[in-house]
Amino acid sequence: MRFNTFNVIPTSGLLRGILTFGLVGQSVLGLAQYPGQASDKMKVPVSVPMKAKSFDLQDVRITHGLFRDNAEREGKWLLSLPVDRLMHSFRVNAGMNTPKPGSPTKMPRPLGGWEGLDMELRGHSIGHLLSGLSLQYASTNNEAFRKKGDSLVTALADVQRVLNQDGYLSAYPQQYIDRNIAGTAVWAPWYTLHKLFAGLTDQFTYACNQQALAIATKMAAWASKKLSPLTPEQRQKMLRNEFGGMNDAFFNLYALTGNPEHLKLAQFFYHKAALEPLENGQDNLNKAHANTFIPKLVGEARDYELTGNEKAKTAATFFWNTVVQHHTYAHGGNSDKEHFFEPDKLSKHLTGNTSETCNTYNMLKLTRHLFTWSAAEKYADYYEQALYNHILGQQDPESGMVCYFTPMKAGAYRLYSTPDQSFWCCVGSGFESQSKYGEAIYYHDDKGIYVNLFIPSELNWREKGVTLVQETAYPEEATTRLTIQANAPTQMPLYLRYPGWATAGATLKVNGKVVAVKQLPGSYITVNRTWKTGDKVELTYPMTLRLVPTNDDPRVAAIAYGPIVLAGEKGHANMKGTAPFHDPADPYQYYGYDYTIPDSIDHTIHMGGKPVTDWLKPVDGKPLTFQTVAGMGNQAVELRPYYNLHRQRYVVYWDLD
Known part of the structure; x- marks a missing residue:
């Protein structure tokens, strides 16, 4: 990962935007996913017309199947993480957790990976976890999720009180923010705070935790005091570093409180260099860090809904169309090594570092905004594409762990997180993605x-x-x-x-x-x-086989059956296992992972100009499973849904001749 002054260790993960999608009566639509009446909490209504509106998440229950299985595995993971370990870095930052040598008080074992005490992003996962717990509670009405969230919120309130810094709350000192403002090297402190703001407001809206809103409001007061002295030049310099969806977080807080200071904070996080070109219909994404961009557009969507800002609507809509039409792989993901690349060049970017899962998590959030504005079917099509083929397949059914990247490189394989030693951004966003499957089934x-x-x-x-x-x-039946x-x-x-x-x-x-x-x-x-x-x-809806060619080379294509992208099974030869893909000694360096792909792995299909139905046939007794016929390659290959192909090598994109 790059580590420099302004494009500092690209992360992703984003917050769970509450108040996201329009009104239910007088209530906010995406905020509508919490137990209780959203109108009881709304102070600022949506000011633009909506064609579709969300249901409260509590009013949708997934009864069985793949999505429920994923959600249950994720819920167990959320509940398994001890509060003392989750809070350790926060308490250390506040000087609360430093027993003297020989003291009978035992220090909790710190979390590892990106939550380690030596990591500048520490604390981001706790925000995601607060959101995940609240989403699980809304989805299941299981009190265990509410109680776990309450414990974390109470612990955070204690840290905020002990810090006694005008409402500041984090697992790292304010100096990180100062470095960001000065334009000196630091990871992404506002990104991390965004997760906390989102998690706290989710706890308020989905789990009715009043203390959570009080904490977030105090944090906003600190932010106002911290940022108000900045000049326009200092502001834009600060915003060159990744800040997640801070604009979205403050728009959502403004909708809850009606406090004009919160609106000013949301508008403060307007990044001119990124957003003005999109407002003018210019694709400025080439080489941009993808998940630094996407959350900004979620915030722009929220701006349009609350203030009627037409430029924000234009930017969000143009961005979505550009990403989906020119930068998206067959499974709904985007980016190579976390970055957008030249439009319509997918075949040149089929690597082992494609499709950071956080990007898709955030694209789906943006998609839900845009769907409510127009009720256009294309948004639901994309949502289904990305949900089934990327998000559903992020989680390993055997362990419950999740992927960061989903490699499009032929012969690569998925690599998974660990229960307590990874905490990448995609672990955090996965806490949410795997907990809110009911949000987009109905409007x-x-x-x-x-x-x-x-x-x-x-x-x-x-x-x-x-x-x-x-x-x-x-999708096993039509x-x-x-x-x-x-x-x-x-x-x-x-x-x-x-x-x-x-x-x-x-x-x-x-x-x-x-x-x-x-x-x-x-x-x-x-x-x-x-x-x-x-x-x-x-x-x-009868499903049929079809090719999904890359947008720059029709001879390089994925294969889909109905909405489901298929992948060819390529065995387990020379696999290194499913340990974290970064070097534990240097967690910033992970792009050089060697998949040691055997030379014997073939990703060419000799189709001879024949339609896909001539050379790919269903396998009896195996739903959604197909096999190439003789003569299409070196040997017959079995293909099955990409979302269900774990712990082995695979091919998604084939060379066709």
Whole structure:
């Protein structure tokens, strides 16, 4: 990792933006994912029209399947980390945890990796963990998650009190902020504080912890005092270093408190050099650190929603289109060695350091903003692409540990975190990503429900007195079934997503009767009727094989079946195991990881101009599994979903001839 004055050790991970996606009545939509009425907490409403609105996360329950399994594994990890170990660096910074030699008091064992006492980013994971705990609580109503969050918040309040520095709270001294302001070398102190702000406000909104909001408000008072003397030149110099989503965090705090000082803080973190070109339709991403950029645009989206700033809307929309159309791999991820590169050059960047997972976590946050503005199906398409193929596959089902990169290099393999000795940015964002799978399955307008994702789940729309139960084995089957339960007959449209990949058509049945589908892929099928308890909808989108070529070379392509990217199994030869990919002696250096790919691994398919269905055939008895036929390469290769291909080498992108 580079370590210099202004582009200092690129990290990622970002905060969990609350208050993110529009209004539910008078409440904030993405903030709407906490147990309780968001309107009770909102002081500043969204000021722009919204086409779609989020449901509270507490009103969506995932009933079974892959996503629930991932969330449960993540929840166990969150609960397993002791509060004393998580708080150790904070207490050391406040002088609270220094027993004398020979004292019977035993020091807790410090966490390792990026949370070590010698790491300038220490403390970032605790913010993510606060968010993850609150999201798990909202998703499950399991009191263990709330109580763990309460313990951390109480401990942080004690540290803030002992520090007694105008509300400052961190695991490192204020000198890190001073170095950032002066433009001297430091990792990313505002990035780390962003995670704390986000975690605390998530604890308030999702878990109703009043103390968490009080801590965040005191921290904001310190930030105002610290930053108000800066000149415009000092401000922009400071913002050259990675600051995560501090703009988003302060916009969200402003929406909660109505305090104009919090709005000023949000606007203070406007980075002209990064954002002005995007406002003018200029792709300035080449060589930029990807996850330094993406959170800024999440903040821009929040700016538009709260203030009506049209430039912010333009920047966020242009950025999303640019990244998705020109910088995104088949599985929904982006970047090589954490950086964007020249647009439309994917085939030149199929390396072992592609697709930092934090980037996708943040792209999905931005996507949810943009979907609520327009309810355009393309945003739901991307969300599904990235969720299934990248985020779902981030977690190793065997250990529950997660990936930093998802290598696109042929013959590479995933590398995983450790329970307490890694704490990379992608571990932190994974605490959240793997805990909030219910957030984007359903949306609504004032009339009806959008069904965006096909995940077994139950939605309770309290205001309408309607429950919607979705049953499916998707993507292992092409059909999803919706059952209505209603307190009384209810006239309501269902907006059923018709994915852009579903080019083989759609079959729709309502109470067993076939209904003609006139819409085309890339839109919504509207079923508008008076619903009563027991009504059923059955929706089928046949999946087909397709090539997903790189945007600069059609001879280099991934293979997908419906929405699912497939990867070829390439065995375990010469694998070094799944230890952390960085050198424990020098955690900043990780780009040089050697995958020692055997020369025998072949990633060429001799297709001879034939369509993919001629040379790739399904394997009987194995859902979503295919095998190349004879003559397509040196030997037959079995392909299965990339999200489920762990602890072995693989090929995602093939050379076709």
